Amino acid sequence: MPAPIRSNAPVTDSHPSPTGASTRGPTGTFFLVLAVSMSMIQYAFMLGFLNVGIVQIQGELKAGIEFTSWLFLGGQMFSVLISLVAGRLGDSYGRKRVLVILYSLSVIGSLLALIAGGPWLLLIALTLQGAALATPSLASAIIQQQVAPKHVPVAIGWQYGSQSIGSLTGALLGGFLLVNLPFQTVFAIPAALAAAGLILTLVFAKKDENLTRQPLDWKSSSLLTIGFFTFILALSEVNVWGVSSLSFVGCIALSIAAFIGFVVSSRRSANPLIPLAVLKSRSVWMSLLLVTLFSVATIFDYYMLPYFLANPAESGRGFGWTSDAIGVVVAFTGIFAVLGAPLSGVVTRLIGSGKSMAIGFGIAAASQLVMGWVPFPAEFIYVIQAAAGLGAGWAFASVMNAVVEGATINVPALLATIVSLSVVMQTVGNSVGIATTAAIVSGSTRPDGVLPPSTFIILFSIAAVFYGAGLVVALLVRRARATSGELLPESEVDAPVIKL
Template sequence: MADSLGPTAPPRAQRAPALIITILILAAVVSSFEATMMYTALPGIIEQFHSTPSAAGWILTGFLLVGAASAAISGRLGDAFGRRNVLIVVLLASVVGSAVSLFAHSLAVLIAGRSIQGLAGGLVPLCVGILRENLPRRNLPVAVATVAGAAMCGGAAGNIVAGNIYDAWGWHYIFVVSLVLALVTAAGAVLLPAAVSRTGFAKIDWLGGILFAPGIALAMYGIHESSNWGWDSGKTLGFIAGGLLVLAAWVAWEYFHDNPLLNVRYFASRKIGLTLVVTMLVSFGTLGISGFLGQLVMQMPKIAPVGLGLSAGVAGDISFACSLLGFAIAPLSGRLSRGGRSRNAFLIGAAFGLAAAVLSALLLGTVAGWIVSQLVLTCATGFMLSSLPNLIVEGVHGENTSEVSGFYMVTQNAFAAVGTSVGTTILSQHLIQGTPFSTHASYNILFAIIAVGAVLAFVVALFIRKGTLGETAGDLGQAESQGQLTHLSA
């Protein structure tokens, strides 16, 4: 019943699972590649436009802001109008964003193009929903884990591909790659099984979407600028507080709305609620802080207290090679997740996360030692990023998969941004006088934060019940009887 489309669902064309998975892997790669492809080009853009790091940083932040909103809204729209249809629209919007950026001759136009590109942040929730809609239950965990692993590889490839293109032809041509990749994927998406539409425009809570986006934007702007203004600045606190107030109003609106765009009542589900909590913890540390910390350790000069003196190209090669291990681990995580056992795969990832933090602190003095720590970190992220979407799948009905996956993606992106901001602030507060280098102790503080987050995530995950929705419906049924989850049985 939970995975059924209902007795009135129209007949659906059958497609080979391999074809479906291949197309969705491409879609996940589009999303992750576009998220990371401009990091290597940022210094050159600052120089070309005579800009500041804060202003030029909006080519990254604009993408993340729109991506966070898209992750929530696209999932709900996919549930309403058909996931394949929305997937194609989002991919075509990404093509438009790449084209605008490709021909940009000012920083403002480039930021606008990147913001349009940010709609690609909604691709992964749609991919998860399409997999659940079309694949047998037995094959679903491995398929979800494989697509999630591909997204991780796509993000790592973004640094290598973009770095080489930038060195050879300049940053404009990076957008040629993203444009072609999104266009080819959109053409392939036409081959996916016919989309299933359920509600249409009439029942969409558009105000809920409008309230959500500025709330995220204000809060993330405050977090992004905290490194310039300081965490105790009135402007930083004002933007974050303003964003939180808007989000609070949004939560209240969605909670009392009869047909909300994003059903906040899902947080009353023990499985979904705890899954989102562990997502916050690991996104802040293992996925957020570790994401930028590795590049700093590898690329800082050897004269710094912490630094291996590697070039950007070599550092990118190491990151990409390590990510291949994560892609290989993803199917294993999927197999461990079968039968409603995704919690076990996540627990393994959290344990690896703790080990990676400890090893990183101990082995950052040599390239070989650092590679070992990064391989362990890749194992952590591989198990985490492939098991978390499966935990979402286990905890919701089939028709609500993309909607709740959107919640998950927003949570992951937002807390990774918070972790990045907090981490860079700590490093900036512990500079050696007269140098741009942070102290060894400041790096140890960050490794300790990552380790604590992994331990807390492990403990919280122990309370996540095993089994799929049908097997864990007790807590859901109890919440629904209290009027808290009236839409779970839609």
């Protein structure tokens, strides 16, 4: 391989445009971002609807809670199986092409859910819709490639903020429709959204240029996928299986063996799924660490909010609110998360992704400290949750901007692959947060169903710690040197040019 070309010119743009990138006007940019983001809006709508209607669905299907939990977990696990491979195939053979395939799977899954009369067909349908969770990496790569560089941070912000739009709409509209319609009918909306996204992508996303067309190393790809799949499965089921169970220990052992096998296979492969040198790059692994920290923190945050609001006021922490009042607060929080995402893009463009991330993490951490430690009147919850939603939406969009930026500068040919790895790390973080939170809540709940004040102090403080850790890491992020498509040696990749 020829020696990497080292550029001595200062890097002035957070998202340098790759060769062949096209620019668009505001209207074209809007429709492109809408097209590639529709899959996440669709899937988030479905999850929001399921959160509201899961009790009714469970009753109509005559299924137990162990089964219905897989209505949420099935799509997540399916996405883990396909995300990394989809990202790499997109980088090699066309991101638009692979995105269209994933959209098609989402449409099929939505249509199957529309006619599902039994639990197993519904599970298969919702699992197929997990294909939507594999699309953000391809969507981010298409945005970076086909949007003018100065608009990329805001476009990425809107892309990831769209998830909150879907969740809000699903919870509010889905809950309303469930009153008078069979639950299967509501799945017509995700089907329509996925179909619209498919059509818009075919119309507004341009054909990829300068593709590597490198064959996929199925051995290293399979090993890394198995490693993540078994690790996330173990975390998801640990509270059911138990830490000492054969199932949990076996999954963890298989996961470790698969990760070791991936490293060995990648060293021997001429074309591994992800070159190990890329994973060693500081700008890459720091971004992946930030995704994980955020994902753990936000689960503690959002998981505990309904418990806090429903907990009786006489217990010392909580207001004893009913589900409708809780829904209003959750929706209010989501609105500010939607606003925080594109706002972070504007700030990222002005001061860089590192400082922008620090602002988002700082706001979110402060809100969690107040939730855990400061007694406040019920009316003040809206102020705190406005900050929590704004900080979380801001931090997440800034982190994903940093992931896209780091991959674009270091390995533009593997942009979708690196972003897909960040999506998998988000799932890992979510699984850690859910398992830990569920264990603490289960262990501290009193016989009358009330949670003591100490539980909220502990869990909101943990969220603040993870957000705070994200703030510290964000301030340490440095921008790597840009190259002419070649991966720099480690000493060069880590050499800071501009402090974000």
